Amino acid sequence: MDIRVQEAAFDPGAHLSAFTARQQGAGAVVSFTGLTRDLGGTLETMEIEHYPGMTEKALAALADEARSRWSLEDVFILHRHGHLRAGEPIMMVATAALHRKPAFEAADFLMDYLKSRAPFWKKEITRDAATWVDAKDTDEAALSQWTR
Amino acid sequence: MDIRVQEAAFDPGAHLSAFTARQQGAGAVVSFTGLTRDLGGTLETMEIEHYPGMTEKALAALADEARSRWSLEDVFILHRHGHLRAGEPIMMVATAALHRKPAFEAADFLMDYLKSRAPFWKKEITRDAATWVDAKDTDEAALSQWTR
């Protein structure tokens, strides 16, 4: 299990390679990479604020929860904070399991919880404005499928 | 769209980096990597036979079908054939979309179809035996969720 909260840019491929290479018995590795999108072509930077201390705990608890729900060989979570440029990777999760279904489901689960339950807040900065990104109802709704 | 059928080993991370870097508007990239598993510790090599000509057509048709079902920015499929060592990556798919749900679903869909509808056949070679891998009922069942 490997959890990172960092300001520095990262290369998703370098992490996927390292994660894949360290697996012993896994047959399936799923990764998700989130990128800053610049829909209007005006985004200059994205600022990500977080809650130091709580962030690390929340991500570790989330990874533990995923491991208790699915039979996983390994979990990787990386989330950036600070200033990001448009198009840059924001965050990444990877899961490893014997079979593909638990690897897919656990990665999907991690993302749904990261969106709405990990203490990060995004602010989009264009030439003219700085706007806090609103939480989406669809993200909240996505959590309900995992309730048990 | 990028589809490869190759004998050579590959680095999943190198492909994920290239795939991610070439996205313009995508906010979500999902990858799946399949590894040869050596459950008993006796696997020496895995031999993958395929149907040259049909393989490429089947993978292209599969990628097209995924693009018709989900709004995707990009699709990548790579599948090896020939002789593979235990632990090596066998194949990889990656999907890019604006949002995470279509990226996840399309990657899951691609994998379900690759398992049972692309003309590859696996043979496990141990010190004592060479055994064709049987198709699994669960793989056939997994396809039914995508029927429409």
Added chain:
Amino acid sequence: MKLRLLYFAWVRERIGTGQEVLETEAETPAALLEELRARGGAYAAAFEDVTALRVALDQELTSFDAPLAGVSEVAFFPPMTGG
């Protein structure tokens, strides 16, 4: 009871500070919010709509009626937008 209060994102911006220390008798985050709102001005504005807020006690997400007894750090912030 002495509490460390933390504010994040637009809550922090509206209030104008990211943290402060407060001596309070409030028994729940809801009561604490009421007390802060009574200061008026930026506090009243930031905490106007409780449905737009989330609360963590000692770095655990919880509800506004959770007990504050034994807690040392309270954080108020908008719904999270990670991932």
Added chain:
Amino acid sequence: MKLRLLYFAWVRERIGTGQEVLETEAETPAALLEELRARGGAYAAAFEDVTALRVALDQELTSFDAPLAGVSEVAFFPPMTGG
């Protein structure tokens, strides 16, 4: 009608060759299988259980009762195990 027949995986191994050319009047893959099975020996063994086989006509998966008219390449193989 002249057909190119292809065999893969254990079908290929049991028959002992990966391809052959055949002159046939069979109208469907099922009829063609019947004709091959009648050769006995390795063919009868390889094609004994049709539920263990799949067929592609001109590189498209299809059913055993599809028409062979106009087809030039027929492939028989076990269920696929990709991914």
